[in-house]
Amino acid sequence: MKTGRVGKFTLALATIVVLIIVFRAGVIPFIDKQLPSISRVIKSEVEKDETPLPDFKAVDDVTQKKLTFFNYFRPLVIEENTMIINERKQIQSILAHLQEGEQLTAAEKLQLDRIAKRYRLAGKDIGIKQLRQLLLKVDTIPVELVLVQAANESGWGSSRFSQKGNNYFGQWCFSKGCGLVPLSRTPGLNHEVAVFDSPKDSVIAYMNNLNNNQAYKMFRSIRADLRAQHIEPTAEELVYGLMHYSERKQAYIDELLDMLRHNKKLLQGTAVNA
Numbered sequence: 001m002k003t004g005r006v007g008k009f010t011l012a013l014a015t016i017v018v019l020i021i022v023f024r025a026g027v028i029p030f031i032d033k034q035l036p037s038i039s040r041v042i043k044s045e046v047e048k049d050e051t052p053l054p055d056f057k058a059v060d061d062v063t064q065k066k067l068t069f070f071n072y073f074r075p076l077v078i079e080e081n082t083m084i085i086n087e088r089k090q091i092q093s094i095l096a097h098l099q100e101g102e103q104l105t106a107a108e109k110l111q112l113d114r115i116a117k118r119y120r121l122a123g124k125d126i127g128i129k130q131l132r133q134l135l136l137k138v139d140t141i142p143v144e145l146v147l148v149q150a151a152n153e154s155g156w157g158s159s160r161f162s163q164k165g166n167n168y169f170g171q172w173c174f175s176k177g178c179g180l181v182p183l184s185r186t187p188g189l190n191h192e193v194a195v196f197d198s199p200k201d202s203v204i205a206y207m208n209n210l211n212n213n214q215a216y217k218m219f220r221s222i223r224a225d226l227r228a229q230h231i232e233p234t235a236e237e238l239v240y241g242l243m244h245y246s247e248r249k250q251a252y253i254d255e256l257l258d259m260l261r262h263n264k265k266l267l268q269g270t271a272v273n274a
Contacts, residue, residue: 051075053199056157069156070147073168074269077147078204081140084207088117088138095131098221120212136220137211139227144267145235146207148259149245165195169206215244235260 012017037218049245054072059065067219073142090111094104103110112126119137153170154162161167165180173179196202210216226233239256260267 002121014260048194054157057163063266065156066151066263069151070134070263070266071269072205073147073150074143075145076200077141077207080200080204080207081143084138084140084211087118088135088140091115091131091134095128095135098128098131118208135186136224139211139220139223141207141210142235142238144239144260145256146203147267148235148256149206149242151201151263152256152259161193164203166199167194167196168199168202169209171202171205173211210242216241218243257262 019175021043051072056065056069056070058069059186090108094108094112095106097108115121115138116126116134119134121134126134150168151157153159154168157168160183161170161180169181171194173194176192178191179194181192185191194205196205210219219238222238223233226237236257239253239260242256243249243253248255
């Protein structure tokens with residue numbers, strides 16, 4: 001039987017609808033399991049094209065190099081902090097509902113599940129105690145602290161790892177081929193320096209590391225104590241929680257503090273007289 005033009009259009013439309021249903025039912029859940037924060041990844045991909053990475057090594061003037069470095073990374077840090085603030089508000093809202101004896105909605109359960117996976121909170125039945133513990137992790141990191149660590153660890157964006165691997169925080173990985181092998185790696189060690197698709201991915205991984213890794217429990221404890229006193233944590237206060245970030249321990253902390261003091265105006269995005 002021949003199908004008229006209208007019939008063909010109807011058949012094509014029906015086919016498209018079926019494909020959409022199959023995609024939503026099968027593909028999207030799979031993606032969501034693999035990447036709970038898929039919207040963040042997509043957004044990051046878009047922004048890669050919007051903000052070209054400056055050639056930091058090509059900037060000869062020291063002050064201009066620092067300004068260029070800080071001004072490039074500042075928006076990336078602010079955006080990630082904004083994401084964390086939103087997650088924190090969601091948890092606080094869910095916590096309030098539980099404390100009032102209310103049942104969580106399906107949307108709240110989905111939100112909580114995604115946040116819990118990101119912050120490695122195990123267990124299906126998450127209660128008030130677990131949410132309070134989760135709030136210790138889901139919190140912002142001072143922009144200035146992120147910027148000076150990025151500058152310190154990457155040599156102001158000129159290190160081999162930042163140039164070839166978009167790694168601005170010296171983060172390691174431990175499976176063969178996962179990153180770049182350090183040229184001066186101590187014999188017997190097998191770590192590599194992680195490679196990221198973009199500088200923003202490096203920022204996200206670093207901030208997630210401070211908020212999750214057991215090595216920075218003191219960092220989170222200091223932050224929580226200040227929050228309890230209704231004090232906004234500063235870089236100068238939280239830097240002491242990074243004692244385990246470097247083998248240099250106190251010398252590393254002192255160096256970051258010196259960078260914070262010396263670059264105070266530049267960190268605020270303003271030029272200084274040479």
